[in-house]
Amino acid sequence: MSRSTQILRYIIRRLFQAVPIVLAIIVLNFFLLNMAEGDAVDVLAGEAGSATPEYMAELRAKFGLDQPLPVQLLVYLKNIISLDLGYSFRHDMPVSVLIVDRFWPTLLLMVSTIILAVLFGILLGLLAAINLNTWKDAVISVFALITYATPLFWVGLMMIVVFSINLRWFPTSGMENIAAFYEGFDRFVDITHHLVLPTITLSLFYLALYTRLMRASMLEQYGQDYVVTARAKGLPERRITFGHVLRNALLPVVTMAGVQVGALIGGSVIVESVFAWPGLGMLAFESLFARDLNLLLGIFLISSVLVVVVNLIVDVIYCFLDPRIEVS
Amino acid sequence: MNRFWGRFSKNKSAVFGLIILFLVILMAVIANWIYPDDPFRLAGKPMSSPGTNGFLLGSDTLGRDVAAGIAHGAKTSILIGLLATIAAVFIGIIFGALAGYYGGVIDDALMRVTEIFQTIPSFVFAILLVAIMKPSIEIIVIAITVVSWPAVARLVRGEFMSLKNREFVQACHTLGMNDSRIMMREILPNCLSPVIVIGSLMVATAILIESGLAFLGLGDPNIMSWGFQIGAGRTMLRSAWWVCTFPGIAILITVLAINLVGEGLNDAFNPRLRERN
Numbered sequence: 224m225s226r227s228t229q230i231l232r233y234i235i236r237r238l239f240q241a242v243p244i245v246l247a248i249i250v251l252n253f254f255l256l257n258m259a260e261g262d263a264v265d266v267l268a269g270e271a272g273s274a275t276p277e278y279m280a281e282l283r284a285k286f287g288l289d290q291p292l293p294v295q296l297l298v299y300l301k302n303i304i305s306l307d308l309g310y311s312f313r314h315d316m317p318v319s320v321l322i323v324d325r326f327w328p329t330l331l332l333m334v335s336t337i338i339l340a341v342l343f344g345i346l347l348g349l350l351a352a353i354n355l356n357t358w359k360d361a362v363i364s365v366f367a368l369i370t371y372a373t374p375l376f377w378v379g380l381m382m383i384v385v386f387s388i389n390l391r392w393f394p395t396s397g398m399e400n401i402a403a404f405y406e407g408f409d410r411f412v413d414i415t416h417h418l419v420l421p422t423i424t425l426s427l428f429y430l431a432l433y434t435r436l437m438r439a440s441m442l443e444q445y446g447q448d449y450v451v452t453a454r455a456k457g458l459p460e461r462r463i464t465f466g467h468v469l470r471n472a473l474l475p476v477v478t479m480a481g482v483q484v485g486a487l488i489g490g491s492v493i494v495e496s497v498f499a500w501p502g503l504g505m506l507a508f509e510s511l512f513a514r515d516l517n518l519l520l521g522i523f524l525i526s527s528v529l530v531v532v533v534n535l536i537v538d539v540i541y542c543f544l545d546p547r548i549e550v551s
Numbered sequence: 552m553n554r555f556w557g558r559f560s561k562n563k564s565a566v567f568g569l570i571i572l573f574l575v576i577l578m579a580v581i582a583n584w585i586y587p588d589d590p591f592r593l594a595g596k597p598m599s600s601p602g603t604n605g606f607l608l609g610s611d612t613l614g615r616d617v618a619a620g621i622a623h624g625a626k627t628s629i630l631i632g633l634l635a636t637i638a639a640v641f642i643g644i645i646f647g648a649l650a651g652y653y654g655g656v657i658d659d660a661l662m663r664v665t666e667i668f669q670t671i672p673s674f675v676f677a678i679l680l681v682a683i684m685k686p687s688i689e690i691i692v693i694a695i696t697v698v699s700w701p702a703v704a705r706l707v708r709g710e711f712m713s714l715k716n717r718e719f720v721q722a723c724h725t726l727g728m729n730d731s732r733i734m735m736r737e738i739l740p741n742c743l744s745p746v747i748v749i750g751s752l753m754v755a756t757a758i759l760i761e762s763g764l765a766f767l768g769l770g771d772p773n774i775m776s777w778g779f780q781i782g783a784g785r786t787m788l789r790s791a792w793w794v795c796t797f798p799g800i801a802i803l804i805t806v807l808a809i810n811l812v813g814e815g816l817n818d819a820f821n822p823r824l825r826e827r828n
Contacts, residue, residue, distance in 0.1 A: 368811075373799075373803050374803070530671070
């Protein structure tokens with residue numbers, strides 16, 4: 224069997240493995256919905272101000288809320304699979320529409336964060352490993368230790384104090400200057416300008432993580448036999464580092480970038496609510512205050528599915544990158 | 552024990568972390584004596600900058616003392632961090648021990664559950680749990696526990712899998728010991744050192760999660776916490792920077808100290824690992 228069919232089979236098998244996880248997450252979501260005090264009818268009645276018990280019973284029958292739990296669960300599963308995530312009574316809109324609207328700003332923030340964190344993490348980890356036990360290594364390690372221990376929301380607020388309020392370099396909040404009606408390239412520049420502080424804030428934690436990982440990974444590779452061979456045949460240290468060690472040390476960092484996506488989503492709730500970045504995290508923050516449970520559960524579901532999908536993609540990229548990985 | 556302490560105390564940053572951690576715990580213990588009044592109480596002129604009107608670290612818009620809040624917040628952070636970690640380690644040990652010891656179907660089933668909990672974005676899940684139930688200290692501890700135990704379960708499972716076929720365990724079987732006794736009295740003590748290391752690092756993560764929840768307004772409304780102080784102070788960032796700044800430094804120092812101690816423990820438990828680098 225050729226390697227490409229092997230990889231294809233592997234992808235299909237991984238897809239089937241992901242199905243039960245997604246199903247379990249949907250069921251979990253359903254039970255969380257039922258754990259909450261009051262149901263959708265209570266919310267509606269509360270919105271309307273007053274409702275008679277008869278009217279509420281009628282509404283419950285209409286939404287199927289008088290059915291036994293297993294029946295409700297089946298209906299819920301059917302709805303989710305047909306991409307119906309329920310209705311947000313606060314926004315007066317289907318949850319799925321709201322989520323699609325707010326998805327792109329979050330994706331923009333996350334992609335720029337991953338690029339920044341991975342690039343600088345690799346660079347700093349490499350620098351620390353090459354200059355092992357010198358002052359450069361010490362400075363980088365202390366920096367990583369401190370950023371690893373700093374709460375994201377606090378970094379964000381301090382960034383605002385220094386760079387927005389005092390230096391006036393960057394705007395304090397939002398994604399673009401809506402009142403300016405920028406178009407084309409001007410709009411791109413405006414959004415980039417707004418993107419700088421949230422991206423730096425969100426990437427700091429992961430930067431620390433990747434720096435430490437890269438440093439450890441480089442040191443591990445330096446101890447391998449092939450490095451001894453390369454030294455024995457007289458290769459200069461630069462060639463060994465950049466031609467051999469670096470390539471092999473990169474693999475665990477790539478995997479880690481995928482594994483951390485769940486944490487990145489959690490971080491973006493914090494960062495978006497600090498900078499009023501109009502993405503899914505900000506939407507989650509707003510739904511917390513509005514007690515809009517349907518919306519919050521929808522965001523939770525979508526972000527969980529996103530993690531499953533990203534892990535799948537990383538696994539596939541990984542087996543293209545490293546031919547040694549068993550796929551059959 | 553003495554050898555262990557000897558290795559730990561040679562690591563300067565770990566000892567430094569231990570001293571800082573000790574000071575934070577001391578502050579939490581004496582908070583009721585140095586600031587006997589309710590930290591939510593109006594203590595003086597609002598928006599006083601640090602060092603003025605008798606406020607060491609300033610006051611916020613409602614005239615609450617920032618320093619008193621930090622001292623009382625230390626109690627909250629330490630308490631929640633410890634409780635959530637103990638609960639998570641307990642659950643993780645049970646899951647990991649059963650999965651690793653019995654293997655087969657039990658292992659498959661338990662690991663599937665663990666995998667699901669590891670896939671879910673943990674902070675969003677914690678937000679959801681606290682939002683669905685009422686924000687109280689018990690619910691916050693439960694939420695942090697629920698998102699933290701899978702890491703322990705995986706670790707303990709691996710240790711049990713490698714230990715269960717060793718001679719001393721086989722000897723226990725021949726002696727006719729029952730499974731629960733072998734697991735708890737014989738295998739578990741042999742894998743405690745990595746559990747202690749991961750547990751100490753988990754206290755730091757728990758404190759970070761708690762402060763994040765409180766910052767978003769999901770803290771216990773009756774209990775002062777660092778995250779709450781920062782969340783309440785962010786609206787007047789422009790005029791009173793100190794309200795957000797000092798509680799954040801408190802979180803940073805505490806989490807850093809715990810991480811240093813955790814790494815120190817790791818190095819002291821695995822001396823060979825350290826020499827290699």
